[in-house]
Amino acid sequence: MLKVENLRLGFTAGKKTLAAVDGISFSIEKGETFALLGESGCGKSATAQGIMRLLPAAGRILEGRVSLEGEPLLSLSEADMRAYRGGRMAMIFQEPATSLNPVLTVGRQIGEVLERHLDLRGAAATERMVDLLRQVGIADPERRLTEYPFQLSGGMKQRVMIAIALAGEPELLIADEPTTALDVTVQAQILDLLAKIQVDRGMGMLLITHDLGVVARMAHRIGVMYAGELVEVASREEFFTQPRHPYTQALFEALPEISRRGLKLTTIPGQVPSLAAMPAGCRFADRCSHVMPVCREVSPPWREVANGHTVRCHWQGEAAEESATRHAVTELDIDPGKSFLQVADLKVHFPIRKGFLQRTVGHVRAVDGVSLAISAGRTLALVGESGCGKTTVGKALLQLIKPTAGSVKLGGSELVGLKGRRLRDARRHMQMIFQDPFASLNPRLRVGEIIAEGMGALGVETDSAARAAAVAALLQQVGLASEAIDRYPHEFSGGQRQRIAIARALAVQPELLICDEPTSALDVSVQAQILNLLKKLQAELGVAYLFITHNFAVVEYLAHDVAVMYLGRIVEQGRAEEVLRSPRHPYTQALLSAVPAPHLDSHTELIRLPGETPSPAKPPSGCHFHPRCPQAMDVCRLNYPAVTGVSATHTVNCHLVG
Amino acid sequence: MMGFQVVVLWSDILIWLLVAAGVGVGVLIAKTPPLLAAWRRVGANRVGMASATVLLAFILIGLLDSLHYRAQLESKPGQKAVYAIEVLSVLDALAAPLRSRNEKTYSAPFATRLYAKETIDLPGQGTVRDYPRLKHGGKHLGEREDEVAEDAAFTAFKAGVLAFIGWLGVFAAVATVNRKKSPKLKLREAAFAWDAVLLTLLLILVFAVPLFWLSGYYHVFGTDKVGQDVLYQILKSVRTGLIIGLVTTLVMLPMAVLLGIVAGYFRGWVDDLIQYIYTVLNSIPGVLLIAAAVLMMQVVIDTNPQWFSTAAERADLRLLALCFILGITSWTGLCRLLRGETLKLRELEYIQAAQAFGVSSWRIIVRHILPNLMHIVIIALVMDFSGLVLAEAVLSYVGIGVDPTMTSFGTMINNARMELGREPVVWWSLVAAFSAMFILVLAANLFADAVRDAFDPRAVA
Numbered sequence A: 001m002l003k004v005e006n007l008r009l010g011f012t013a014g015k016k017t018l019a020a021v022d023g024i025s026f027s028i029e030k031g032e033t034f035a036l037l038g039e040s041g042c043g044k045s046a047t048a049q050g051i052m053r054l055l056p057a058a059g060r061i062l063e064g065r066v067s068l069e070g071e072p073l074l075s076l077s078e079a080d081m082r083a084y085r086g087g088r089m090a091m092i093f094q095e096p097a098t099s100l101n102p103v104l105t106v107g108r109q110i111g112e113v114l115e116r117h118l119d120l121r122g123a124a125a126t127e128r129m130v131d132l133l134r135q136v137g138i139a140d141p142e143r144r145l146t147e148y149p150f151q152l153s154g155g156m157k158q159r160v161m162i163a164i165a166l167a168g169e170p171e172l173l174i175a176d177e178p179t180t181a182l183d184v185t186v187q188a189q190i191l192d193l194l195a196k197i198q199v200d201r202g203m204g205m206l207l208i209t210h211d212l213g214v215v216a217r218m219a220h221r222i223g224v225m226y227a228g229e230l231v232e233v234a235s236r237e238e239f240f241t242q243p244r245h246p247y248t249q250a251l252f253e254a255l256p257e258i259s260r261r262g263l264k265l266t267t268i269p270g271q272v273p274s275l276a277a278m279p280a281g282c283r284f285a286d287r288c289s290h291v292m293p294v295c296r297e298v299s300p301p302w303r304e305v306a307n308g309h310t311v312r313c314h315w316q317g318e319a320a321e322e323s324a325t326r327h328a329v330t331e332l333d334i335d336p337g338k339s340f341l342q343v344a345d346l347k348v349h350f351p352i353r354k355g356f357l358q359r360t361v362g363h364v365r366a367v368d369g370v371s372l373a374i375s376a377g378r379t380l381a382l383v384g385e386s387g388c389g390k391t392t393v394g395k396a397l398l399q400l401i402k403p404t405a406g407s408v409k410l411g412g413s414e415l416v417g418l419k420g421r422r423l424r425d426a427r428r429h430m431q432m433i434f435q436d437p438f439a440s441l442n443p444r445l446r447v448g449e450i451i452a453e454g455m456g457a458l459g460v461e462t463d464s465a466a467r468a469a470a471v472a473a474l475l476q477q478v479g480l481a482s483e484a485i486d487r488y489p490h491e492f493s494g495g496q497r498q499r500i501a502i503a504r505a506l507a508v509q510p511e512l513l514i515c516d517e518p519t520s521a522l523d524v525s526v527q528a529q530i531l532n533l534l535k536k537l538q539a540e541l542g543v544a545y546l547f548i549t550h551n552f553a554v555v556e557y558l559a560h561d562v563a564v565m566y567l568g569r570i571v572e573q574g575r576a577e578e579v580l581r582s583p584r585h586p587y588t589q590a591l592l593s594a595v596p597a598p599h600l601d602s603h604t605e606l607i608r609l610p611g612e613t614p615s616p617a618k619p620p621s622g623c624h625f626h627p628r629c630p631q632a633m634d635v636c637r638l639n640y641p642a643v644t645g646v647s648a649t650h651t652v653n654c655h656l657v658g
Numbered sequence B: 001m002m003g004f005q006v007v008v009l010w011s012d013i014l015i016w017l018l019v020a021a022g023v024g025v026g027v028l029i030a031k032t033p034p035l036l037a038a039w040r041r042v043g044a045n046r047v048g049m050a051s052a053t054v055l056l057a058f059i060l061i062g063l064l065d066s067l068h069y070r071a072q073l074e075s076k077p078g079q080k081a082v083y084a085i086e087v088l089s090v091l092d093a094l095a096a097p098l099r100s101r102n103e104k105t106y107s108a109p110f111a112t113r114l115y116a117k118e119t120i121d122l123p124g125q126g127t128v129r130d131y132p133r134l135k136h137g138g139k140h141l142g143e144r145e146d147e148v149a150e151d152a153a154f155t156a157f158k159a160g161v162l163a164f165i166g167w168l169g170v171f172a173a174v175a176t177v178n179r180k181k182s183p184k185l186k187l188r189e190a191a192f193a194w195d196a197v198l199l200t201l202l203l204i205l206v207f208a209v210p211l212f213w214l215s216g217y218y219h220v221f222g223t224d225k226v227g228q229d230v231l232y233q234i235l236k237s238v239r240t241g242l243i244i245g246l247v248t249t250l251v252m253l254p255m256a257v258l259l260g261i262v263a264g265y266f267r268g269w270v271d272d273l274i275q276y277i278y279t280v281l282n283s284i285p286g287v288l289l290i291a292a293a294v295l296m297m298q299v300v301i302d303t304n305p306q307w308f309s310t311a312a313e314r315a316d317l318r319l320l321a322l323c324f325i326l327g328i329t330s331w332t333g334l335c336r337l338l339r340g341e342t343l344k345l346r347e348l349e350y351i352q353a354a355q356a357f358g359v360s361s362w363r364i365i366v367r368h369i370l371p372n373l374m375h376i377v378i379i380a381l382v383m384d385f386s387g388l389v390l391a392e393a394v395l396s397y398v399g400i401g402v403d404p405t406m407t408s409f410g411t412m413i414n415n416a417r418m419e420l421g422r423e424p425v426v427w428w429s430l431v432a433a434f435s436a437m438f439i440l441v442l443a444a445n446l447f448a449d450a451v452r453d454a455f456d457p458r459a460v461a
């Protein structure tokens, strides 16, 4: 149905045009989902925008053909193209928050498409809109039609986006990372919805993603992109059982998962070449473990290895040799020993202020009674969906946010309420690594200055020569060249920046590192490098980690202990084996079941949660989870369940248990 | 050789301090790669560099006009040296012919006769009413009064050719240096927009050299009511405009930066207080505030004549006071902008990382916040400049601007206004003042655009 042939797209930068997409060809049949998989910057989004002819101002279509049902799209006039866009092909974007117009009602936005493409107006259009919203699973569609985007939650916005995309009855739906910005439980709902609609309507779908789990859940055929080129196209079965391109194989190898606990992850060395300096031969050559001399000279041709499975690689071998390179880096059974950080009943409430006099009209209970204990050398993973208060817990531990109540005891001494010098001394023992490596380094300071800042402030090394030596040693420890000292953060990639941030935190020799989603902004291959580094540092230095994340694969891979958070409270905690293998809380069970696994055999039993996390300003009565809990009982609506011990280390807050 | 006494006016001190600060900032920028990269982008912008060249020409005039002295009066040997009451500048000395060759009253550009009929006593013919000959304008023509056009065109051509030859010299010098640095690169492809600079320079030279050459023989822009050359007035106005534009920002900058950052970083009651102050200031019409302040200041100056030894000093102080008043009323915009940006920055993770290390608040402000606000400050400075030059013109026009004895675009326009009603109309003062101001403000605005583009993080992908 859709046929893309030798498409080349470029972006003009100054006087040059750099090809971001360099000659890719694929086709999508009716009723088929074709997934385009690749790391950030490899040209996935540019491809989608090129097909829709929605490239940004600097973008140019350099060459190639795109045809829908045999009709060439690239030679159409802009006016004709507009009839295709939203009509025969529609697109959903990554960020639901910014892809809807904030000043128009939902009804107006859907109505526009109906009017433009189906010539529907008035009552007929309203009826159709209600119908569409119902199809995408929005309750009370009549009311929602008159609402504005800000009145909808993230998942609902994405549903509305899908409704808008479906309004023109497209034959082809392009979904660019449709669930990346959503929580796992909501992602599961949206993926289900997309799959169902696609089957019902027999649409073709181009799904763009970087997540192998989503691919496994959705795709019929998969194209792997690397540095602007397609390198492998395979059916779902072939792709997951016999990936042939070294890059694809490496992607699988780099995934953290439970079977690799305690083992070093295989990483892809180096990084994606920049657009301006593409190598002549195979673009993966610098990072490939099978590289041969011919690879650097001749760009590999397409080769069919099985029916419908093609690959661009000179290497004729099949499976990656199962890693002799893998070896254990951490012991998983470190003795829990005595915990050195004890958090009891920690609360952080943010006042909601309104009006001219800034009266407090209520509180956002971001953290509402959290108790934790962290022992030396172990990793405690704090898991939960966005907005449940994970980051706030981390910052409150460090006293970056003043806790409203509760206590944080470090080796017996209380931190809450400390000021000035005493607080500074205490901070030596704990440091934090932030989520976004692009926002956590001051762009105006040199790497050396960034790393030395903490030492200066906490008086760790006062002698400047000793400090310079310490910085060099730290850089080496996190795997950066020592000449990095004099460079600025913008000269580094995301993964390298995260290493700098880790070095900065380690500079004051803390015993506890609070890692706030340290890999969520990174690609799989880079994530593996950072996870390996964190494990290595733990083994060498015996630091404990509080690992804040929403990524269960990472938790399964490295956590010793797990605490699951929902709406400001911990609902289940215990040893990783206990919580992950035999979760007792319905929320934990649902979370685990919602995570799309990058395997062919997906979950046997699917638990789907309805709705989304309520606002922490108005938590539901009784058990916070009861409006979404599939097993809710009457008592759940009245009382918050007390802590129940399942084993010596495993506790759950649920009326079902105990 | 006549002696002289150096006079340092307050505004001179400030202007030269600004030059020094500019050089200092330049050195600092050269050492900070991100800033240097941004300025390189400004340097690559053709329009930006062309307007910078024009601005530099104006600044040069302003600087020449900021070296003041009093000439020694002729005195008998052995007597104590006595100095003229009049304070002159290097520019005055260079443009001495322009300054001293005054006519009686209005005369049009390139005129040889006054603009008004007068009763002249002609020997032998009695009194006639006619346009009298000018004392200076076109004097060299003698009887050939009707050959002004040919004479002027020929002189202009001569001067133009000379200017072009001079420019060729500059061009050759730049090209050789460029060739030495990067042999393969043509000038057009160099990272710095030399082509734009050279072209602008050519335009300036080809326009200015003949103009000044001719001004030796004619009043090229005419003369005003008291017969003073309008070109000379324009040259003198440049300094006034520059001082208003630059010193005012100097006054408001520390206030805006400090208050903006403090409000955004510390929040709480400090923020409330600062917001309260600038909201109140903003809600009073600026002109009223300025008018009130200027009138008060005038009373103070008038009641204390003993403070000033020369009229120039008095006018100078009044100019500075105007800068202060403008500065105090115009910091609110930048302050608000910086407060908002600081609010955003303080939530950034690198600030939190610094807080986690227990780095003190002031150090965080100086090390982490201020450098990351620099681009906003620079953009605001350059953008405000032209606004302030215009504000001076408006205020002087309304009569609450600079001292009436001080030449500025505003006073020129104000004086010319009266003559617009007469018939035939006296247009040249107004047109000349407007054109000069237009060129200055346009250049400043175009330069501001280039700076903004270069510093705008979104443009830098």
Ligand SMILES: Nc1ncnc2c1ncn2[C@@H]1O[C@H](COP(=O)(O)OP(=O)(O)OP(=O)(O)O)[C@@H](O)[C@H]1O
Pocket (backbone or CB within 6 Å): A011, A012, A020, A038, A039, A040, A041, A042, A043, A044, A045, A046, A047, A056, A058, A059, A210, A275, B461
């Ligand atoms: N507006 C633009 N101007 C210049 N270059 C651009 C622009 N947009 C994208 N690029 C470049 O084009 C390449 C492909 O970008 P694209 O957004 O398609 O990547 P992607 O695979 O979708 O990445 P992500 O997973 O981060 O969304 C990148 O190298 C990017 O830097």
Ligand code: SF4
Pocket (backbone or CB within 6 Å): A245, A246, A247, A282, A283, A284, A285, A286, A288, A289, A290, A291, A292, A295, A300, A312, A313, A314, A315
């Ligand atoms: S062509 Fe060569 S370098 Fe490229 S992926 Fe295949 S083996 Fe590796």
Ligand code: SF4
Pocket (backbone or CB within 6 Å): A585, A586, A587, A623, A624, A625, A626, A629, A630, A631, A632, A633, A636, A641, A653, A654, A655, A656
């Ligand atoms: S307490 Fe009730 S509502 Fe809450 S999780 Fe348990 S069963 Fe569900």
Ligand SMILES: [Mg+2]
Pocket (backbone or CB within 6 Å): A044, A045, A177
């Ligand atoms: Mg993308």
